[in-house]
Amino acid sequence: METLETSQVAGSFGPAGAMGTGTGLRICKRTKRKEKLALLLNMVAPYRLPIYEALTEEFDVLALQGGIEPNRNWSENAGTRLKVRRVWTLQINLRKKSGVAGIVDRTYVHLTLGLPWSLIRFRPGIIVSIEMGPRTLIALLYSKLTGVPLWVWWGGTSHSEKNIGGWKRRLRRLIARNVSRWISYGATSTEYLESIGVARAQILQIQNCIPQETFLAVPEKVVDRFAARTRPAILTVGQLIQRKGMDKLIEASGRLKAQGHAFSLTLIGSGPDRDRLADLAREHGVTDFEILPDQPQAVLNEFYRSADVFVFPTMEDVWGLVVNEAIWAGLPVLCSKYAGCAPEVAPEAQVFDPMEPESFDAALKLLIEGRVRRTEPSRLKTWQEVAETICQALLRGSPQPAAIVDRTVETDQAHVEPASSKSGLHSPIRKF
Numbered sequence: 001m002e003t004l005e006t007s008q009v010a011g012s013f014g015p016a017g018a019m020g021t022g023t024g025l026r027i028c029k030r031t032k033r034k035e036k037l038a039l040l041l042n043m044v045a046p047y048r049l050p051i052y053e054a055l056t057e058e059f060d061v062l063a064l065q066g067g068i069e070p071n072r073n074w075s076e077n078a079g080t081r082l083k084v085r086r087v088w089t090l091q092i093n094l095r096k097k098s099g100v101a102g103i104v105d106r107t108y109v110h111l112t113l114g115l116p117w118s119l120i121r122f123r124p125g126i127i128v129s130i131e132m133g134p135r136t137l138i139a140l141l142y143s144k145l146t147g148v149p150l151w152v153w154w155g156g157t158s159h160s161e162k163n164i165g166g167w168k169r170r171l172r173r174l175i176a177r178n179v180s181r182w183i184s185y186g187a188t189s190t191e192y193l194e195s196i197g198v199a200r201a202q203i204l205q206i207q208n209c210i211p212q213e214t215f216l217a218v219p220e221k222v223v224d225r226f227a228a229r230t231r232p233a234i235l236t237v238g239q240l241i242q243r244k245g246m247d248k249l250i251e252a253s254g255r256l257k258a259q260g261h262a263f264s265l266t267l268i269g270s271g272p273d274r275d276r277l278a279d280l281a282r283e284h285g286v287t288d289f290e291i292l293p294d295q296p297q298a299v300l301n302e303f304y305r306s307a308d309v310f311v312f313p314t315m316e317d318v319w320g321l322v323v324n325e326a327i328w329a330g331l332p333v334l335c336s337k338y339a340g341c342a343p344e345v346a347p348e349a350q351v352f353d354p355m356e357p358e359s360f361d362a363a364l365k366l367l368i369e370g371r372v373r374r375t376e377p378s379r380l381k382t383w384q385e386v387a388e389t390i391c392q393a394l395l396r397g398s399p400q401p402a403a404i405v406d407r408t409v410e411t412d413q414a415h416v417e418p419a420s421s422k423s424g425l426h427s428p429i430r431k432f
């Protein structure tokens with residue numbers, strides 16, 4: 001059974017809105033006839049809405065989702081132009097091994113049993129599946145039977161997937177052998193895809209991104225969220241779970257405090273480890289310490305602009321979008337090496353290993369000594385740039401840049417034997 005959830009009211013993300021560029025960048029030149037594009041996903045993430053909506057300018061897009069997971073504080077896509085259909089899905093809550101031995105997380109496997117019927121009804125010309133599991137297997141079978149091109153959008157890294165089970169490894173290698181079009185979150189995701197047999201030429205490498213307008217906006221009224229706190233003010237944002245490394249940050253802060261340094265530490269987020277982290281701060285003598293609940297993005301922007309440094313101590317993240325938020329807001333960042341974004345966006349001197357106390361302590365001392373530098377925002381891609389890159393690749397039917405695709409087609413054409421003058425036929429060349 002399916003329910004159709006759709007609205008024709010554009011969503012808004014900051015001053016430019018979801019469909020505005022704010023940069024003068026034209027996203028996807030519209031053609032006369034829109035090709036049908038099926039997005040297969042667990043749920044529509046709010047930070048992805050601007051990209052999905054940009055695709056609707058060129059394609060007839062239908063998002064087929066399993067539904068919001070219990071651990072996400074997200075709304076059901078209110079105020080979006082994106083057509084969304086919830087397919088009949090079984091959500092299975094499982095324990096997932098992280099990239100660090102002994103640390104487990106919760107994950108939700110979506111068995112989208114209604115997906116085959118949804119694809120048959122919609123009859124897409126392009127399919128994009130945002131995972132590498134049962135849903136993509138269904139899409140792969142549909143693609144093989146119909147000839148519809150399938151793209152897989154992937155974010156996992158060699159670190160995050162290090163401890164996956166044998167059956168999952170075999171499944172992914174099977175998919176890798178049969179899918180020729182991929183979209184990766186960034187360099188670390190591309191590295192993982194290559195490790196399971198995907199050719200680099202088959203990968204469109206983008207960059208995981210957010211609607212940056214919210215964090216570029218300067219509040220009309222200047223609010224210092226740390227006016228009554230000890231400086232320097234250390235800030236981190238994320239789920240209060242073991243994988244996020246908040247306990248490692250508190251332990252490192254305790255060591256810094258024991259050396260006589262004064263500072264304040266603020267955690268923003270929610271999760272089951274809240275009380276444990278508060279107890280840990282008391283045990284380690286971190287006195288100017290506070291845990292705040294999740295904040296609206298506009299308020300979060302004020303926190304970023306008021307703090308002295310953002311610390312991302314994760315033990316495993318396929319990217320780390322809070323790092324993007326901090327950088328867009330102009331806040332210096334100290335970033336864990338286990339964040340997928342670290343090699344691309346964080347200065348090398350400000351990347352640390354939260355598992356190694358010496359490395360973590362050295363990173364925090366950069367703050368105490370005034371040697372932490374802001375990250376240049378030019379390291380980040382805007383959502384408009386990412387949307388344009390994806391859109392053009394889908395139109396080409398290839399992850400490769402247009403110039404390379406054109407050269408390949410020209411080479412193919414040069415090897416096509418002349419058609420019979422009697423028949424007047426020629427061999428068609430189809431771009432993929």
